[in-house]
Amino acid sequence: MLTRGPRDGVNRAADAWRRAAQHLLHSHSALGANYRRLRARLGAPKALTALAHKLARLVYRRLTLGQPDVDKGREPDEARFRQPRLPWLQRQARELNLHRVPNQLVPSPVS
Secondary structure (H helix, E strand, O other): OOOOOOOOOOOHHHHHHHHHHHOOOOOOOHHHHHHHHHHHHHOHHHHHHHHHHHHHHHHHHHHHHOOOOOOOOOHHHHHHHHOOHHHHHHHHHHHOOOOOOOOOOOOOOOO
16 A cells, blocks of 8 residues: 655665754844745745755855855845835734834943
8 A cells, every 4th residue: 555655764874964054043144034934934944954954055066166165244134034024014014003203323331
């Protein structure tokens, strides 16, 4: 009888990629930012699998095509995802009758 679903057994390579992806949770890299965004949207298990797949693709491309490792950091990546949310936030503020106050420089408390 044919069955559907995953076969029994542990894929050690997939397990290793997931462990590598798990360590990017607190990383200050673009991959770490990507993982945190995915985790917020998809949930931890799916985000972990998605990032493990992304890592495997990155390593494959570097090994086969010789693409260099370029890490832009998380700032450009986060800015790209922050920009589309601004109109939504402005609309929400108008609907809630909130007013925007310009940023002011406030001296930090001395401890």
